[in-house]
Amino acid sequence: MGYFFAYGARMSSTHMLLTSPNARAVTQGHLAGYRLEFNVTSREFGGGAANAVPDPQGKLWGVVWDVPDDELTGFDSWRGDAPSDTHGVDVEIVTAQGPVPARTMMLQETDGFVRPADAYLNMLHAGARAHGLPDEALDEIDRAVARPRPTEQD
Secondary structure (H helix, E strand, O other), rough: OOEEOOOOHHOOHHHHHHHHHHOEEEEEEEEEEEEEEEEOOOOOOOOOOOOOEEEEEEEEEEEEEEEEEHHHHOOOOOOOOOOOOOOEEEEEEEEHHHEEEEEOOOOOOOOOOOOOOOHHHHHHHHHHHHHHOHHHHHHHHHHHOOOEEEOOOO
């Protein structure tokens, strides 16, 4: 078994169990030094998808899942792309029980800001609430949607 840190669609138990039917949510926590951005396009939901972006002041909240090893390797691809070491990343998650080593997904090459679909945002909020994430996590989802974007003149 290994740990997977979900901060996007896989915070939803329903969505996570479609990919990893034997996964078990074990705790919630955050990835220090990162923030949430909607800067990749979701092939599944349309609109933007959550991505982790380095930010020295950031705290990216999510759910830590215990996933069987044979299912954990399925998280090494992004949006159905071929597996890539640049997508699956080993991280350390800060939890109430102490640091937890986990695997997560992040994409370096981005599409710029992509407004997420309302259904996707609703799923993120519901997943965060269902797993007891703090209000700070819900606020970060909202900030990521509303974060000011540079204009072409900037």
